[in-house]
Amino acid sequence: MESNIKLITDDGLRLDGRALNEMRPIKIQTGVVEKADGSAYIEWGANKIIAAVYVREAYPKHAQNIDRAIVKARYNMSGYSVEERKRPGPDRRTMEISKVITEALESTIVLEKLPRAEVDVFIQVLEADAGTRIASLTTASVAVADAGVPMRDLVVGCTAGKADGKMVLDLSKDEDNFGEADIPMAILPRTKKIVLLQLDGKVSQEEFDEATSMMMNAIPRISEIQRNALMSKYNVEEGE
Amino acid sequence: METKQIVYPGDKVDVDDLKPRNGMYENNSEYFSEYFGVVQKSEKFIDIAPFNSPYLPRANDKIIGKIMDIGATMWTVDINSPYYSLLHMNDTPWHVSSGDLGRYLNIGDYIYAKISVSNEIKESWLTLRDNGLKKLEIGRIISVKPPKVPRVIGKGGNMINLIKNETDTRVIVGQNGFIWIDGDVDNVSNAITAIKIVEKEAHIIGLTDRMSEYLKKLKGEN
Amino acid sequence: MPMDSNAVISEIRKNFMLESIKNGKRLDGRPLDEYREIKITENFIPKSAGSAMVELGNTKVVAGLKIEQGEPFADTPDKGVILLNIELLPMAFPTFESGPPSEQAIEYSRVVDRGIRESKMIDTSKLVIESGKNVWMIFVDIDVLNYDGNIIDACTLAAVTALKNAVIPGSKLGEKDFKLPVNATPVAVTMWKLGDELICDASLEEEQVSTGRITVTMSEDNNIHAMQKGEIGEFSLEEIQKAIKTSSNIGNKLREKYFR
Numbered sequence: 001m002e003s004n005i006k007l008i009t010d011d012g013l014r015l016d017g018r019a020l021n022e023m024r025p026i027k028i029q030t031g032v033v034e035k036a037d038g039s040a041y042i043e044w045g046a047n048k049i050i051a052a053v054y055v056r057e058a059y060p061k062h063a064q065n066i067d068r069a070i071v072k073a074r075y076n077m078s079g080y081s082v083e084e085r086k087r088p089g090p091d092r093r094t095m096e097i098s099k100v101i102t103e104a105l106e107s108t109i110v111l112e113k114l115p116r117a118e119v120d121v122f123i124q125v126l127e128a129d130a131g132t133r134i135a136s137l138t139t140a141s142v143a144v145a146d147a148g149v150p151m152r153d154l155v156v157g158c159t160a161g162k163a164d165g166k167m168v169l170d171l172s173k174d175e176d177n178f179g180e181a182d183i184p185m186a187i188l189p190r191t192k193k194i195v196l197l198q199l200d201g202k203v204s205q206e207e208f209d210e211a212t213s214m215m216m217n218a219i220p221r222i223s224e225i226q227r228n229a230l231m232s233k234y235n236v237e238e239g240e
Numbered sequence: 241m242e243t244k245q246i247v248y249p250g251d252k253v254d255v256d257d258l259k260p261r262n263g264m265y266e267n268n269s270e271y272f273s274e275y276f277g278v279v280q281k282s283e284k285f286i287d288i289a290p291f292n293s294p295y296l297p298r299a300n301d302k303i304i305g306k307i308m309d310i311g312a313t314m315w316t317v318d319i320n321s322p323y324y325s326l327l328h329m330n331d332t333p334w335h336v337s338s339g340d341l342g343r344y345l346n347i348g349d350y351i352y353a354k355i356s357v358s359n360e361i362k363e364s365w366l367t368l369r370d371n372g373l374k375k376l377e378i379g380r381i382i383s384v385k386p387p388k389v390p391r392v393i394g395k396g397g398n399m400i401n402l403i404k405n406e407t408d409t410r411v412i413v414g415q416n417g418f419i420w421i422d423g424d425v426d427n428v429s430n431a432i433t434a435i436k437i438v439e440k441e442a443h444i445i446g447l448t449d450r451m452s453e454y455l456k457k458l459k460g461e462n
Numbered sequence: 463m464p465m466d467s468n469a470v471i472s473e474i475r476k477n478f479m480l481e482s483i484k485n486g487k488r489l490d491g492r493p494l495d496e497y498r499e500i501k502i503t504e505n506f507i508p509k510s511a512g513s514a515m516v517e518l519g520n521t522k523v524v525a526g527l528k529i530e531q532g533e534p535f536a537d538t539p540d541k542g543v544i545l546l547n548i549e550l551l552p553m554a555f556p557t558f559e560s561g562p563p564s565e566q567a568i569e570y571s572r573v574v575d576r577g578i579r580e581s582k583m584i585d586t587s588k589l590v591i592e593s594g595k596n597v598w599m600i601f602v603d604i605d606v607l608n609y610d611g612n613i614i615d616a617c618t619l620a621a622v623t624a625l626k627n628a629v630i631p632g633s634k635l636g637e638k639d640f641k642l643p644v645n646a647t648p649v650a651v652t653m654w655k656l657g658d659e660l661i662c663d664a665s666l667e668e669e670q671v672s673t674g675r676i677t678v679t680m681s682e683d684n685n686i687h688a689m690q691k692g693e694i695g696e697f698s699l700e701e702i703q704k705a706i707k708t709s710s711n712i713g714n715k716l717r718e719k720y721f722r
């Protein structure tokens with residue numbers, strides 16, 4: 001991963017002009033897949049991702065959990081979503097991402113309120129531009145709330161990493177490709193408990209702490225965007 | 241005027257002296273919302289009323305269901321819920337013999353039924369043996385989000401009666417969010433429009449008056 | 463998948479719909495040959511070589527292109543390659559499953575592909591880099607995000623829009639980028655038989671009630687380039703002729719409105 005590519009300019013800014021701790025713009029919209037019980041669409045930088053949730057009896061019957069719901073998130077990429085055409089269907093990378101997203105969502109959904117059910121979360125990456133797993137989880141969590149599935153908190157994801165020897169928030173594609181480390185993380189904002197964490201690269205323990213503190217600081221802002229997305233469908237209410 | 245506080249999953253709910261009831265979880269004797277919804281306080285209780293949530297079967301609810309499958313002695317019924325419900329042949333007003341269920345209710349047929357029993361794992365059984373329960377032979381069925389049903393009905397039924405009277409239709413509101421409407425084609429589509437407005441604007445205060453005006457205007461145009 | 467309520471239409475709903483259509487009006491108030499509102503967002507995926515999102519009422523599809531170099535097929539050494547694939551995403555409808563494409567997805571892909579191929583919309587002989595060895599390959603991937611009927615027409619609109627916007631990355635070979643050579647604008651118009659009537663742009667529910675589907679794809683030369691009779695059901699020759707006339711009329715209107 002190490003290379004000589006310059007990712008931080010002399011005035012301390014990143015190639016896309018962001019400060020080290022600056023996020024890319026994020027926009028979330030709910031109710032985008034009419035057939036689904038809940039859905040949300042996110043634009044995070046140039047990422048474009050849609051998530052749709054169906055709640056139904058698990059099938060076949062012997063696959064049901066008698067006392068709680070099963071969660072199944074499926075992360076899938078469109079053929080045109082990445083530089084080289086992606087062949088349709090799962091591969092090892094997308095299966096791993098599906099698994100860590102499923103587990104993060106399972107830790108917030110109140111599973112015992114929906115015995116025998118399956119919460120299917122379909123995630124489609126239409127355009128990928130670094131940080132798709134975290135953007136997927138962030139929007140999937142809004143879609144789950146939009147479906148009215150009981151949950152303890154809205155999961156928020158974020159990434160930080162190391163580029164050109166500096167710790168940076170919300171890696172760009174270049175920083176992801178040519179930087180020294182990538183750390184995606186997701187937390188439950190109320191308790192600050194971590195429900196997804198991966199690391200890929202090389203960082204010191206101090207650098208790791210710097211990365212997590214950057215992400216923790218960014219979380220409230222992302223939370224706010226999630227909440228506004230849910231609210232926008234009902235904005236008339238605020239006038240009361 | 242009733243005040244409505246909006247909450248998101250994980251938001252702390254101040255219960256004060258009230259008894260927390262639906263839509264919250266407890267942690268270290270504090271309460272937190274499980275839904276995106278509004279806080280509803282009554283004299284004794286505090287609830288979170290979600291803006292959207294799946295219908296979960298409850299005994300004694302009168303619902304509208306759709307026949308999905310026919311077995312030897314039971315029909316499987318879609319009740320606008322993640323969970324299917326069952327109707328046994330003996331819980332109908334007819335003398336049905338085993339294996340002959342399709343003669344009475346076919347796949348795709350709608351019924352107005354009562355949930356007689358439901359259990360902890362959300363299994364439920366229906367009955368057609370009560371006043372007014374029946375197969376719905378004509379008319380149209382629409383669905384609204386289950387949490388909006390009380391607003392569609394209105395206090396003491398005032399909203400739904402208003403819609404029925406002004407559009408000259410017959411309407412049955414199932415507590416699961418399926419609604420049956422029958423009447424002249426144009427009247428039915430007026431009633432549907434009206435119900436959809438109520439669903440969308442359920443949280444707006446003074447909706448009954450606005451709906452009354454709206455329906456009068458609609459009538460004037462016809 | 464278990465049975466799903468969305469896939470089962472009730473007898474009363476069906477009768478109501480057929481009665482209404484007999485009187486020339488559909489349940490959503492449209493005349494028989496009228497399309498729902500069409501919204502086309504060009505260039506929806508900026509990083510693809512060409513793209514479009516098409517919303518046909520609640521039906522929502524995204525087409526995106528990737529253009530890569532590759533070997534031509536042995537029997538057409540002097541032609542570039544266009545590969546078109548429709549994914550009926552499981553998010554789009556409760557009974558769509560993950561996994562390999564269903565027969566339905568494959569049929570839809572092939573019908574959309576035929577209209578584009580046979581109308582000679584793209585001059586594939588201009589996509590050759592080195593005869594027999596290296597050509598431009600155009601991957602047209604179309605995702606159905608929400609299914610409310612009439613996938614074939616929506617996907618054709620999306621694919622045609624994306625192709626019209628497409629740029630071949632000639633700069634990768636030290637040459638200039640150039641616009642994909644486009645010679646025709648095929649438009650697919652699909653009709654469904656409901657009772658004794660033919661309707662255009664069926665909603666999902668109308669598709670479920672229909673007894674037969676017929677797609678006619680034509681281009682501005684007013685010739686027929688692809689047809690497909692689908693689903694169980696029968697058409698008379700007169701009905702097919704009527705479908706061709708309708709396709710011609712509507713195709714012209716849509717071309718005028720969206721592809722000027």
